[in-house]
Amino acid sequence: MTRELIQRMGNETAPVIIGSGILSSIAQHIRRANGGKNPLKILIVLDEAVATTWASVVEQSLKNDAATGAEISQVSILATEPNKSAHSWSKVMDAAVRADLDRQGMIIAVGGGIVTDIAGFCAATYLRGIAWVAVPTTLLGMVDAAIGGKTGMNLPLAEALGEIHWGKNLAGAFWPPSAVVADTQALTTLSPRNFRAGLAECLKHSMLVDASIEPLLASALAIYTSSEPVDQWKMIDLIARSAAVKLDIVAADPPEANQRMLLNLGHTFAHAIESQFSSELLHGEAVALGLVAAAAASAASGRMTASGAASVRDRVAALGFQVKLPQSATVETLEKAAGFDKKRVEGSLTLILPKTGGGADIVRKADPELLRVGLRAIGAVDSV
Numbered sequence: 001m002t003r004e005l006i007q008r009m010g011n012e013t014a015p016v017i018i019g020s021g022i023l024s025s026i027a028q029h030i031r032r033a034n035g036g037k038n039p040l041k042i043l044i045v046l047d048e049a050v051a052t053t054w055a056s057v058v059e060q061s062l063k064n065d066a067a068t069g070a071e072i073s074q075v076s077i078l079a080t081e082p083n084k085s086a087h088s089w090s091k092v093m094d095a096a097v098r099a100d101l102d103r104q105g106m107i108i109a110v111g112g113g114i115v116t117d118i119a120g121f122c123a124a125t126y127l128r129g130i131a132w133v134a135v136p137t138t139l140l141g142m143v144d145a146a147i148g149g150k151t152g153m154n155l156p157l158a159e160a161l162g163e164i165h166w167g168k169n170l171a172g173a174f175w176p177p178s179a180v181v182a183d184t185q186a187l188t189t190l191s192p193r194n195f196r197a198g199l200a201e202c203l204k205h206s207m208l209v210d211a212s213i214e215p216l217l218a219s220a221l222a223i224y225t226s227s228e229p230v231d232q233w234k235m236i237d238l239i240a241r242s243a244a245v246k247l248d249i250v251a252a253d254p255p256e257a258n259q260r261m262l263l264n265l266g267h268t269f270a271h272a273i274e275s276q277f278s279s280e281l282l283h284g285e286a287v288a289l290g291l292v293a294a295a296a297a298s299a300a301s302g303r304m305t306a307s308g309a310a311s312v313r314d315r316v317a318a319l320g321f322q323v324k325l326p327q328s329a330t331v332e333t334l335e336k337a338a339g340f341d342k343k344r345v346e347g348s349l350t351l352i353l354p355k356t357g358g359g360a361d362i363v364r365k366a367d368p369e370l371l372r373v374g375l376r377a378i379g380a381v382d383s384v
């Protein structure tokens with residue numbers, strides 16, 4: 001049970017293999033990703049949450065494959081946003097040095113988006129760049145974070161009352177993995193909340209390009225929140241369709257000069273929301289709120305009807321997401337947080353605004369009032 005897509009970034013191509021039960025034969029994918037040769041040294045960067053499950057399957061698979069013969073080391077990361085930090089980067093770098101990884105060595109990242117982002121950034125920066133393979137173990141990782149070659153980590157922006165506010169992904173590199181191996185079996189240990197979070201990115205892909213994805217979301221959620229056995233073909237289909245949207249957009253614009261910005265639909269809002277509510281909301285949950293806010297801003301700009309924006313809100317709610325901020329926040333605070341957003345180019349704001357009937361516009365130098373309208377739609381209040 002396998003589907004294979006191709007990631008194209010400039011002249012570089014890499015297979016994206018989506019299947020069920022494929023981690024037990026990962027050695028063959030690693031060899032292929034390494035130009036047909038076995039890497040001599042491998043550092044597995046793993047998410048603590050999958051240490052005894054999927055990372056262990058990967059390790060055993062490599063050890064059982066006599067042809068691999070690689071020296072295998074491991075380093076684990078507790079996957080939290082504050083941990084997607086220079087501290088974790090340094091921990092992985094230390095492990096790479098201790099494992100004596102050379103330029104022919106390889107990093108294999110096993111985990112959700114936090115781990116694939118930081119492990120990929122380590123691969124990009126260790127010895128000025130070594131090969132890596134992504135083994136995403138969350139839905140969000142399979143359809144988004146592990147796709148498209150962006151790697152990175154958060155940087156602290158400011159400390160208030162002993163609490164650090166993080167600037168999302170402020171350090172990073174475009175450094176695509178040599179292969180992405182997504183095993184839907186890994187999703188069987190994911191919490192329903194984290195599974196749902198991945199559906200927000202699938203919905204984004206549906207709104208942007210492929211409306212056939214959306215009908216698959218409710219049934220995927222029903223399967224994961226009930227005790228029904230998971231239909232692996234349905235899961236593979238959902239992941240493949242959603243990943244394909246991102247792969248096509250990335251292939252057309254790898255450096256995010258233009259069209260790739262579409263993938264930021266909902267994200268300018270989401271990053272501002274996350275900077276205030278990082279402990280209350282998962283990334284995917286912030287993206288879901290961001291989609292509602294972006295739709296409201298679109299309606300205010302005439303790109304979407306008011307009923308179209310209301311329909312986006314209702315569809316987001318139907319997937320079980322909150323459509324209001326978890327606590328009160330002022331428009332001003334969130335707007336300021338959006339000001340730290342990397343998508344604000346030369347002091348002006350770029351918003352991705354969805355259109356009735358599908359697709360979205362990249363609106364450069366957007367009127368900041370549209371940002372405020374979106375924030376009010378999800379419950380932010382004006383300061384008195």
Ligand SMILES: NC(=O)c1ccc[n+]([C@@H]2O[C@H](COP(=O)([O-])OP(=O)(O)OC[C@H]3O[C@@H](n4cnc5c(N)ncnc54)[C@H](O)[C@@H]3O)[C@@H](O)[C@H]2O)c1
Pocket residue numbers: 047048049050054078079080081084111112113114115117137138139140141144145146147148149150151152168169186187188189190191194197283284
């Ligand atoms: N590079 C990109 O293009 C890109 C795109 C989208 C998101 N991201 C980043 O991805 C991150 C979010 O990724 P995520 O949603 O995968 O979250 P995550 O990495 O935080 O994982 C979610 C939770 O699930 C746990 N987990 C992971 N796999 C599991 C499994 N199979 N079974 C049980 N528990 C498991 C993790 O330990 C964590 O607690 C954010 O930091 C975001 O910025 C990057």
